[in-house]
Amino acid sequence: MKTNHILICDNCQQENPLFKSTCTNCSHYLRAAEVNIDLWKTTWNLFENPTSTIINIIFAEHKNFVVFLLILFSVKINLINIILNSAFLSNTLISFNISNLLFGTIVILLVTLLLIKIITIVFNTPQKRTRYKDNLALSVYSFVPIILTIIVILPIEYGIFGLNWFDYNPSPIILKETTAYVFLAIEAIMILWSLYLLGRSYFIQTNSTIISIGSVFVFISLLFILLNLIFRFYISLST
Numbered sequence: 367m368k369t370n371h372i373l374i375c376d377n378c379q380q381e382n383p384l385f386k387s388t389c390t391n392c393s394h395y396l397r398a399a400e401v402n403i404d405l406w407k408t409t410w411n412l413f414e415n416p417t418s419t420i421i422n423i424i425f426a427e428h429k430n431f432v433v434f435l436l437i438l439f440s441v442k443i444n445l446i447n448i449i450l451n452s453a454f455l456s457n458t459l460i461s462f463n464i465s466n467l468l469f470g471t472i473v474i475l476l477v478t479l480l481l482i483k484i485i486t487i488v489f490n491t492p493q494k495r496t497r498y499k500d501n502l503a504l505s506v507y508s509f510v511p512i513i514l515t516i517i518v519i520l521p522i523e524y525g526i527f528g529l530n531w532f533d534y535n536p537s538p539i540i541l542k543e544t545t546a547y548v549f550l551a552i553e554a555i556m557i558l559w560s561l562y563l564l565g566r567s568y569f570i571q572t573n574s575t576i577i578s579i580g581s582v583f584v585f586i587s588l589l590f591i592l593l594n595l596i597f598r599f600y601i602s603l604s605t
């Protein structure tokens with residue numbers, strides 16, 4: 367039997383964390399084994415039925431595609447950072463070029479792994495309801511809507527605006543105002559959907575709104591702050 371954030375043993379009624387496959391009290395099997403994550407089915411279901419998809423990810427023994435998705439996520443977050451920097455901070459040093467892209471992507475990848483570790487330690491309840499392995503897979507799968515924009519939206523943006531999409535010199539908003547806003551709106555919706563999924567993932571595991579919102583806030587704010595701090599250090603070394 368399963369409720370929102372716990373598994374109740376059918377045999378002895380003991381409450382177990384979601385990730386347990388056998389009861390902590392009597393070793394009774396709590397669920398049928400779920401082995402793999404199907405990437406395409408999961409991607410679709412994240413839009414259609416997020417809650418059961420999140421639970422399936424926790425249940426899966428092998429967290430397939432996590433490394434692949436983590437790399438794509440790191441590339442995309444780094445692109446967002448470069449665009450925000452050149453658009454709003456006019457920081458021409460953190461601009462769109464291969465070495466910045468590569469450096470930022472590696473930093474995001476490492477920082478993401480570290481932040482999820484910290485979140486797992488800091489936000490764990492005394493009953494220890496979440497595992498690093500699950501939090502990593504859930505975070506990375508939560509970002510599937512953002513990752514999809516690389517495959518689906520980015521080629522179209524590049525086709526219409528070329529490198530101006532990243533440069534903001536001139537801004538794509540000046541070039542083709544309506545089109546630029548439509549694409550920015552799609553990107554914003556995908557980011558919000560990903561953040562919703564991330565918060566939902568922690569809520570399903572812990573049943574705590576504070577942990578849920580706290581994790582999303584820590585993750586997003588520290589991700590960008592750390593990336594920019596490390597970028598500044600990297601640039602100060604290379605100039």
Ligand SMILES: [Zn+2]
Nearest residue numbers: 375378389392
């Ligand atoms: Zn039991």
